[in-house]
Every structure is written in C-alpha cells, then in structure tokens.
Amino acid sequence: MQIEQLQKEMIAAMKAKDKPRKDAISSLVSAVKKTAIDEGCRDDIKEELVNRVILKEMKTVKEQIDSCPAERTDLLAEYQQRYDIMSEYAPAMLSEEEVRKILTEKFADVIATKNKGQIMKTVMPELKGKADGKLIGQVVAELCK
Template identity: 40%
Template sequence: MALLETLTADMKTAMRAKDKETLSVVRMLKAAVSNEQIKLGHDLTADEELAVLSREMKQRVEELESYKAGERTELALEVEKQIAVVKQYMPAQMSEAEVIATVKETIEQVGATTKADLGKVMGALMPKVKGKADGKLVNATVQSLLK
C-alpha cells in the first residue's frame, strides 16, 4: 500500500478514536506527501516518500533540540510525541554496529584511506543508509574510521 493510502487509513482510525495528537501529525504528513506529489507532478516512488518522511523527522528533531536548549519541557514533550508518530512510517533504523559495518564496507569498496576521501565515501554511503540511519552518526563514524 502506498504511503498516501496508509496515511489516509490511519487518519480515519485516529478520527474514530478521537486521538487529536496522532490525527494532527498524520494530517501534516499526508499534506507534506501530497504537496510533494503535486510539486513533482507524479505519484511518489518509495525513495521520494522516504525523503519526505526524513525531512519531516529532521524538522521535528531540530525543533526538539531547540526546545530542550531553551528549557521548554512542555513543548519538547509535544514534539517527542510527534516524533513517535512519524517514526511509525519510517523504515527500521540501523543500529550503531550496523552503521559501523556499512561504513567499513563502503570505505573498502571506494578504496579510501585519508580524510581527504571523505566526500567519495559519503557519496557512496548515503544511498545505502538514507532514511535508515542518522546522517550525523554516519558522518562521525566515517570521520573516526578515516585517518
């Protein structure tokens, strides 16, 4: 089932359950996916759907960090709930060990040896981990493994 259909079904379920928090997040996700579909002029591929979800997740994570930095605990709790709903639609996240293994494998494939090869490694690596791992973790892992 396409993401848009899943979101529509989940929106109906949230309405029936009178779950306003989930409903608002699902509506927002549905709007983001619909807007992207209109912008591109065709039904979204799985990668394009993942890109929209990743963008929405990233916005919420940044929002959460700023609320925590500003000691706005009530707003931070709301955003954490939103993140939990968005995570339901994201693919399973890679563990740190899986990220390290993927990075090592990619470094060998590319033949990278120094930090100067960071761009080559990241270019080959990001399509493999897109949406499945945090970009900051991936970047930090690559930098730690390259000398």
C-alpha cells in the same frame, strides 16, 4: 511506509476521535502530497518519497522541541507527542554496526583511498535515508584513520 497506509492510519485516528494523532498523521500526509506534487509524481507516490518526507518532518519537530523554551511545558509536551507519533511511521535506521559492515564490504576500494570527501560522496547516495548522516560521518572518520 506507503501513502495508503498512512491515510488509513489517519482515518482510524479520526474514527477514534484521537485529535493529536490525527493532526500529526494529517500533517505527514499533507507534506507527502505536497512533495509529490513538487517532484511531479502526484499519481505515483513511492515508498522512498514517503519515508524521506517522514524523516524530514520528524527533523522539523525535533528542532521545535530543541528550541522551545523550558517554561512552555504545554508546547513542549505537544511537540514531543507529535514527534513520538511520527516516529511510529519512520523507517528503521541502520545501526553503527550495520553501517560499518556496508562500508567495509561494498566500499572497501573507496575507503582505501582515505579521501573522506570522496568516500562520503560515494557512500551517501547508498545510505541516505537509511542511516543517520552524523553516524555515517563518524564511521567514515574512524575508517579513514
């Protein structure tokens, strides 16, 4: 996702007077800009950075959903709506089959060592942000058996 596209979506939500959508997208844009400033690339925001920030913000909202008391249905609904809106902009994650295929094709030599720590150290830079970390760990554990 490009930052410009995210900003266009926010403007469209403002014009449609869709406050929850505008708020969710606005928080994503703000988080992306803050991270870009922190990383020193304010003028050249890469798609990878935007995707990373979207996933991080989604994780935060998911934690809010999980920790919200069940009797606070109003807050729970608000958090869920925000999560659903953010997930529209999140990058597509790799499936278990795709992760397994990448691991067996690209990293066969490392997997042959059966050293799970070394495998994860080698594999994670390639798959980070493209697949769920837990899923990667499960596939690696299966391949190390």
